[in-house]
Amino acid sequence: MFLRVSNVKKNYQLGEIKVEAIKGMTFDIKEGDFVVILGSSGAGKTTLLNLLGGMDTVSEGTITLNNNNISAYTNKQLNDYRRNDIGFVFQFYNLIQNLTVLENVEMATQIVDEPLDAQETLKMVGLENRITHFPSQLSGGEQQRVAIARAIAKNPKLLLCDEPTGALDYQTGKKILALLQKICQENNKTVIIITHNAALSAIGNQVIKVQDGIISEMYYNENPLPIDEVEW
């Protein structure tokens, strides 16, 4: 199995109160799938994302990627994992304001061993004409595209997207999702999207619904819809 999450629990100690953010989750993800993790705020989806992204460690259980036990990684190994295996797309793009579009992508490509060509990637996301612009000169959708380009240019095994459309308007959000879908299909990249938007469940190969720290529902769509056909 490409990604396996088994019996994962995550507790936080907030002063004297122990918060169980994830109370035990088990699921598998196949390589090349477009996965939608669905949940309302506070359901534990962001915690799950942090664990998958190597930004946090599990309290219990294991996470394996290509049979590598990530949950047992040291900080250094987690660093390498984030560097080489994960592409991350933030809700608020998190571009470096002081770097141009191309430089923002190059910044990511220069740290990995087998990156994609930065310019090619930007062409793929449709920004070949804007590579010398600074983020502040771009619209939100364009900025998110740069962020996606930055994430995939690293040629990661897994693309994690945290509410990628959260800061965008409806149409732009759709375009971004279409782009992600395209990347998934054309490049055979595993994409995990975390969202609170239930309408997006239609576009995923696999849908994981989380609620109150546990998986409330999980299913596979044999024929996921293209984003254009989904309305919300």
Added chain:
Amino acid sequence: MKFYKSVFQTIIQTKSRFLSIVTICMLGAIVLTGLLITSIDMQKTMHHYYQQQNFYDIQMISTYSFDEETLNDIKPNTSFIQFENVGISNNKTYNFRVVSDENQYTLLSGRLPQNESEIVILKKTKNHTIKIGDTIELTEKNSINKKTLNTTTFKVVGEVSEPSYIANLLGGTSLGNGVLDHVIYVSKNQITIKNPTHVHVSIPELKQHNTFTTTYEVKLKAITNAFEEKAIKYAQDIENRVKTKAIEQLNVEKAQFEKEKTEKSKALLQAKQKITNNENEIYKKLNNLNKQATQVKTHLEQIQKTLNQLATIKVDEMNSTQIALQKTQLIQKEEMLQSQQTQIQQAINQLDIAKQNIAKAKQTLLNNTKQYEAKIAEASKKIASAEEEIKALKPAKIYVENRLKNVGYHTFKSESNNIKSLATIFPLIFFFVCVLVTMMTMRRMIEEEKRLIGTLKSLGYKNITIWTRYIIYGVTACLIGTTIGVVIGMYFIPMLLFKTYELLFRFPKIYYVFDFKTALLTLICLVVCVATTITVSLYKMLKMNTATLLSNINTTTGRKIMLEKTGLMWNKLKFLTKITLRNTFFSKFRLIMTVIGIGGCTMLLLTGLGLSHAVKTVSNKQYSKIHLFQQQATYKTLPITNEVTIYNEIVEVDDQYAQLFVGDERLNEIINFDQTFNKDDVIITNKIKANIGQTIKVSSVDKQNTYYLKVTGKTTNHIGNFIYVGSNVLQKEHKTVLIKNNTSPDNEAETTIFAQDNITRVQAMIDSIDVVIIVIVILSLLLVFVVTYNITVISISERIKELATLKVLGFYPKEIYRYIFNEVLLLSFLGILFGLIFGEQMFSVVLKTVEGANITFDKSLPLSIYLITFLIVIMFTLLITIILRRQIKKINMLEALKSYD
């Protein structure tokens, strides 16, 4: 109230930021109050001491002693005899100032003299070469050139202080090497001079002014002028009285002499007469006797004849009886005559003896006459010379010297003013940097709380209320910092500085003043600066509408920097370097603030280190670069030598002392002039206030000689003031040899001045400056630390989301450190560069204020000082980046997921 509570919660939550403002304000306050208060403390302390000791305002020195009449008129506090005398103690020769014990002093240790061969000595603050129990043997060499003391050996029994001598340096003297080593107080009865030579006067109306103020100085100067006028009259009166007295005495002597002369000559005449009379009588008697003798002789001859006739007559009966009778009669007569003859002879013999006696008497008379004549000649010579003496009496002079000329007073004043001038320049830069950094910190805080401000505004809080949040935060930090700083500055800094000043000056109990004016000034300065900063930063924020404040729209725009636009090199640069460069020049505000902040610290440090260097090398520069001679030996008559010879004298020009050197071209061999010296030149050293072409009035210290010299050149000099005069300008007999080597001194020389002695003399001043510098350097280093720390912390906090993103993207910690710290290093590098360039200006300004009237420091800074300054600041920056690594490590990656920055 909840609102204000939140402010204090914020303080606790952001305690490192709060503390950094506290620290910066504290440093600013320490420097400002510390340096300001030290000079105030010093001057107050000394002022109280002077008051309590009733220290003189005016001192008068008379070349003739002060007489009763003058003293009655002046009504001095004290009057005493003072002169300088060379003496030996523990086999070493010193120049002593001998003061009669009428002068007031305070016993510090030991006891007061109990008999007249015991003395007390002035206690010096360092170099106690003579201790209680030591013996001092005074020689005949003194400043008055006549016998001054009944006994010359004294035993030291006590150490005393006198307000005239508060500095370790006692002043100059005309004796020996020109340095006064000790002051001793000798019983008046041991001194042959009867009347006081010195008087001290206190002016009651000056008591109310602090002695170091300009008011005091101005008033004293006016009073001094009045005294100077009076002094001329006094001198004239004293001179007249001395002359009249001398003439009167001479006249008495003369009359006596005449009387004696007449009496003596009369007696001699009488004696002569008597002798002549006696002689005459003798001759008369002798004549009579001779006559008698002749008569007797004739009688005897007649008798003989008659006797012979009788013998021829035939003797018969008849006549026989008759003849026999006749014969008997005749023989009887003859016998009588014969005895008469013997008697006469005896009388003659007696007269012969009388004659001899008379001859003797005559001889005696002759001798007496001769003696008398010699005596007369002698006496008249004496009278003539006395007359001559009276005619030749030098005009009496009274010198008026005020407190300002007292060596102790003016060294003390210049030392405390040195600190004062440092206290204005240094804190200025310090303050500036402190305010700058506080400004950056507060601005950053306000920016971070953009959303909060937006929220508060949307909740309906007034701008003024929001403003109070930051004012409370900033002003609380500032007040805490300043208060601590003021207390440390008021007590700790002066305490530190006094420790060293105690080696240079004898302080009575030190007055630690808590000067509210200074404290308040510091407090107001800092609070106003911080409050203004906050207001200005907040103003921009408050002017934005609430929606903008709450939105996530990032208002900052990336920009290409100049270098990039030129296209040169840019593409060849490494990616990280590019980012560093672009980030560095991204925010002009931060760039300027950082450069000025770190630059300011660098300036302070460079100035401090530079001063320390200049001060330490000044004697070396003087005695190996300017004056190449090691000894200056003065003789009564110049020995044959092939060293350079000169005539020299200590002179006064305006209010400055200088050494006058008269010599020829050979001076070039041992003195480095800015231009070549020749016989027609008058070259003065740079600190003498005159320009080329100007004529200066130069008078010798004893006011005996005055020269008017036209300046033809100026030359660099570091220690002391000199006037080099060509031998064509002044004709003077050379008496001094300038010796190049440091050989043992020539005993034939009257005085020898060693270069080494002069070095020791400046050392005192150097020491005192050095302490202040050390304090400044330490504080500057602290400032460097706090400033770089703050700037780096701000740099990190501004980029916290960026750094978190980089972490999520898988950047290694090392790469992240470089990402942020390269920028900090570049900024601090630029700051240092800026500081080094402008620091040199500051250094030369500060140097000028420190150097005083006799010393010129070399303004050139060696490369090593720049290098050390550079290295120190860079090291501090590196150190801080190492310390702050932890802070970067601590950054939570989840920050990257937050919606706002």
